[in-house]
Amino acid sequence: MKHYLSINDIDNLSEWVKEARILKSQPKANKNLGANKTICLLFFNNSLRTRLSTQKAAMNLGMEVMVMNFGNEGWALEYGDGTIMNQNTSEHIKEAAQVVSQFCDIAAIRAFASLTDKEQDEAEVVLNGFKKYTSIPIVNMESSVGHPLQALADAITLDEKSTKAKPKVVLSWAPHPKALPHAVANSFVEMMQLQKADFIITHPEGYELNEAITKNVTIEHDQQKALENADFVYVKNWSSYTDYGKVLNQDSNWMMTKEKLGSAKFMHCLPVRRNVVVEDAVLDGEQSLVIEQANNRTYSAQIVLKKILENL
Amino acid sequence: MKHYLSINDIDNLSEWVKEARILKSQPKANKNLGANKTICLLFFNNSLRTRLSTQKAAMNLGMEVMVMNFGNEGWALEYGDGTIMNQNTSEHIKEAAQVVSQFCDIAAIRAFASLTDKEQDEAEVVLNGFKKYTSIPIVNMESSVGHPLQALADAITLDEKSTKAKPKVVLSWAPHPKALPHAVANSFVEMMQLQKADFIITHPEGYELNEAITKNVTIEHDQQKALENADFVYVKNWSSYTDYGKVLNQDSNWMMTKEKLGSAKFMHCLPVRRNVVVEDAVLDGEQSLVIEQANNRTYSAQIVLKKILENL
């Protein structure tokens, strides 16, 4: 593997999960692997978990880490070909990408969807720009379309907590006051298709994800029916994909409750709005896996960086 | 000691000061103590001295350091219990605190007073939130109520510069155009009560600090009288505590001058507004200890981190 842009860059998910769990038990065992290697973490959007966990993972591997916020430390980049750059953009992705690659061995990038321009979002101009114009490996720290470090952490968490050969896993849409991207849901759906599981998505009509991603996954608009006998319930809001970036409804009946959850384990990528997406009783109860999911972000990043370093 | 939230978390101040002075003479002597340990410095407010000195102290102990600005790199946190989070806050302190603790061994936090809501400020929601919801040690890098790393640095400076068994130390209020918190003054007052000293506070009427902190300390409204025969004069502005967060007066007669200072040493935590809080002649003269106070911030942080690391 050279780049880690999507969950589909993993050649053998169960093997990676197994190895990540070994790393988790001995996080500093590979501290020589990254010696004299540098990673740049480039943030075009804010971050808490991803910032700290990816930095931690790199340090666990002995790498040197440089963090840069493009928003307030850099300037606006241009992505269009042939643009006469006499407006607001100061540097073209062609130069920025090549320049960054002079200073580091791996670049990890966060660049969210705009949610206003579907075509541009799906083109993944930032991530693909860096991939196209550099020779170094690129790691996706959440792009317009996917969040594969999160999905890999979720796979590790499922593996740790699952007691069945084929658990029932439900991805359940939740209300939210703001328009959120599809990245986390997309990567989770992609990851689940690499798993042995009975996997169902439930959401209100109008909230269909990209069909190219959901493919043959069962979609059930009746949340109650979808949740029956679930072992794991992954809750997440996303805005409409069809009516791109719109908040079609905020129906609080879709909020996850302890009652609806039954005996299933609760998962969410965080940050989460309490009593909007999910009620307190779920997050404060013993069925919640959200903190362990966050913890596994370190080992998800660490296995990705380890695979890349071994391949440099 | 687990947490360092207040000067009162120090079991034996004179012992700590002694040990900090030894660290100062050999700052890198304990470089193995922090190996493979990570500290997160979390800033909810701006910082110069605290940012650099705490980072330096951690590096002196061989720790890995991750710095995060919540303001422009993260998002607004919610502190209320049971809140329906459909407004501006994106993540609850319960999750944020637990998540951060997955990625580091110690968390150091700066979160200033609002100066608009006394009750909330005194509840120290940020610092206490992190303390309540994590299992890792928390270090106060200036909270609403206290700045114990500064007060410990001040204790080191007093110890270095004092020639008397029981010096006279005066905390003298100074004018300032903006409303400033009480944190530095509070911690200095608490620290002085652990010292052998003749300690007096002088300020205009209406600027009384929290009585629970000043306890039996002498308060003298006549600045000239308070300053008589002083060995050390610690100058600091704070806003009104009674009329919470208000600037009651900016009377320049309270500014510290070379004439008023006499032969005493001058102390201030910095940053300081020249010719408003104190005149140039004092800061530029040989009686000023402000740069040495700043220098001692490294060793104050280093002794605190050393004590915590030894206890992990």
Next chain:
Amino acid sequence: MKHYLSINDIDNLSEWVKEARILKSQPKANKNLGANKTICLLFFNNSLRTRLSTQKAAMNLGMEVMVMNFGNEGWALEYGDGTIMNQNTSEHIKEAAQVVSQFCDIAAIRAFASLTDKEQDEAEVVLNGFKKYTSIPIVNMESSVGHPLQALADAITLDEKSTKAKPKVVLSWAPHPKALPHAVANSFVEMMQLQKADFIITHPEGYELNEAITKNVTIEHDQQKALENADFVYVKNWSSYTDYGKVLNQDSNWMMTKEKLGSAKFMHCLPVRRNVVVEDAVLDGEQSLVIEQANNRTYSAQIVLKKILENL
């Protein structure tokens, strides 16, 4: 050498270039030199290349690096003598500089020209303030007047790519929608006067640089004539120096094109606005050296830090 404020702080440019090229071939060879030494990178303005390359150079030498953005992490500094600081500035350069020097062994500083106050810009209040009030070495990461790390990287690039004993080098002004500083052009001109080269500057009338810097350099207002038989063309916009900080024209006839360039190599410090300063065909062609110039920023910073460290 103690400070690196200007290209003229280099005692022997060709010797430094030679040594920098050796560093480039073995970047980690001096990793012990900076052990237990700390550098603070202080940014009063945004940065991409300088931020990453200087950090990388310091890490290559084994130094510990602390990065601080004064804009959003610190506060406004006061530079005037005797000011009554009751307005917007919170700390005087006298204290800030001395304080920073308590926490690091070297301070590198970026502080751009205002382009509104020529006298203040030329006084280099930030850089000279730090120099005046600290005892530690100061490195210029682009000041009002100069960008000597860039010019040294350019000298390395010229040395690598030159095939003649005395190449013809042209500095050619280019149009730009915004008012840009003179720092890069100034340092390039100063550097070229230390080289064996046939050096010419070409720009529209009214764009004369400071005569104290251009001295006896040939200035040719006819761009076509200046470019004849050029081996290297360094393109850069700057605002008017005489009519200080003004954009006098944006004449696109001054844009560099593949046709104008002929067989010369193209140089630019980046960031560059495509199809305004230079057309795509140049940047995307094989004559462009801009990425190698950026790469050499690491070794330019590394030789500077190495010289300073050897002298500490």
